[in-house]
Amino acid sequence: MAFGTVARASKRFQAFDLLATLVVVIRHDGTIVFANSALEDALGTSRRTLEGAALGNFFVDAGTLRTAIDGARTNDFATLRYEAQLRRGTQEPLPVQVTLAQTDRKAELLLEMSPQEQQVRQDREVRLLDQAQANKELIRNLAHEIKNPLGGIRGAAQLLQMEIESRDLIEYTQVIIHEADRLQSLVDRLLAPHRRPHVVGDVNIHEVCERVRSVLLAEFPHDLEVERDFDPSIPEFRGDREQLIQATLNIAHNAAQALAERRAAGDARITFRTRIARQVILNKQWWRLALELHVIDNGPGVPDSIKDRIFYPLVSGREGGTGLGLTLAQTFVQQHHGVIECDSVPGRTDFTILIPLP
Template sequence: MPLTVENRRAESAYHVFDSLCTLTAVLQLDGSVLFANAALENALGLSRRMLEGCDFAEHFADPSLLHKAMDGARVQDYAALRFEASLRRQAKEAIPMQVIVSIAEGSGHVLLEMSPLEQQVRQDREERLLEQTQAHKELIRNLAHEIKNPLGGIRGAAQLLEMDLDNPEMREYTQVIVHEADRLQSLVDRLLAPHRHPHLVGDVNIHEVCERVRSLVLVEYPQGLSVRRDYDTSIPEFRGDRAQLIQAVLNIVQNAAQALAGRIARGDACITLRTRVARQVTFGKQRYRLALELHVIDNGPGVPETIRDRIFYPLVSGRDGGSGLGLTLAQTFVQRHDGLIECDSQPGCTDFRILIPLP
């Protein structure tokens, strides 16, 4: 259907959708395209002008799905409708999509929003991770407080008992009790550490953070490990807690270095610190115009598949003797900056990605 002058005016009002990463189209009630945003142009490999006026249902592998949705829109059978469909592209494989059809109130137009199912799964995983992290923090904090009080009593009783014992062999047993009580106290202190640290906000240069971490790790591993820089130096400073971010990145890098023990012994271990700017990204249920992406990439054996979905949980470790707190604390400190840590791992390449909103 040719676009009228009135529709042309309406079309210009929809250019705000060009700032979205979500594939978005505005349809007339007959299913023809009034407007397609830049993300949809890129996905289909077709220009906006080529899409305007065409029946958008023909871009689905099963056009009847959109036809039925438009039938409901014409009689205002719903406010919003969701369904899954495959979007056909020029000379490329179709993409499975989650499609949302809603009626633009007062305009007589229909809004079509499409997100790749993979992206939807990622967003669901992020939301689940945030909820689980918050629940685990509360559980661990309460548990640590419950352990701490009787632990002090056990230690004190062992010391008093030791003072009344004349047999050196018996004193060895009380020393074991004191030593183990101290070890548990140290663990409890680490569990409570994120809740005790004040959030001291100032201007943060992420590359100063990376350089500080790099120098600390290379002092600990002077041979067999290279820490490469791949920085985007245009990234602006942002407001944050420098000490907490250093600790978060250091925990991830140290975790990577420990996983690289075999390669360090052979002399070919490598960790890469990569910084980039992400645009129009959604994480933690929020959409941000700009965000910092800090990647910590190593060439180690990868995260064991058995714990891959639980690596940020407290006390979960893939290493013998590991406390399982390093990544938990890192996630906590990054979340204090409204950010998130994600992990993508396979043998030979493990990538921890820190996302933090930028001004």
């Protein structure tokens, strides 16, 4: 293909470089006319190398692609979807969902490929978002339903305590008052993230990590190692610093408590790792850049029985836990248009905070 033709094609399709999905435009003979930057990254091959090459060379099964092209060429369908695998040099093939459609020029076809792992992740994020919204409504309704009768119970116990003289009976009323106060505190914690205003300012994520690290080391000064693995190129961004400190602290503190056996053995470790993610879809929106903050521990892992429910309110894997820490953390991060993900196996648990960057 002549250089001028390549340049014109690249200019005509340059909008596809904004997409996170893999996009390629081909002729009916399978020759690549244009490949977007996401496909370049996925294949580890430059656009100059891809354009003019046969697309079938990059598929594990080129026969299915050929059949799809023939069907489009003979107008058997307007759009076709199927699953395939992309070759990536020495790496494992990449499973993708292929959507093949005709362009405005009859001699060209457009293929959009979504990595299946990316699709799974997007589906999971949608579920988390829906779950968080349902949790928010449940918490608000439940808290308000508890709050009013709770005040009445406490007030009645106080009045009763003023009328009785028996020390044994007073102890009972004090138990009622104490438990009412404890439930009131729980209700306040449930409502806290919905009451507190979102205070936006410039946030340095490494300052957030250092603050959390100092709190952890103050509580576990002798038996916990807290490592840093920072990417210094990550820019400041607009956000609520205190909310992000609280979200990170809730995750890290859970990790430190889960490391009880490791702390006793003297090899407990938590790592804060920051990285830049590129071309990320968060909450159904595409972002060119996103912050990745990993909180990694070498503990026993999240119990299988609660892995799918760890962000639900009042779900805890620790005896005596309230099950609010991760729920509040997820709420705070979602207020920054982000999400928290968890990947856990025995010996390594990785909570990842993803927040879009401008």
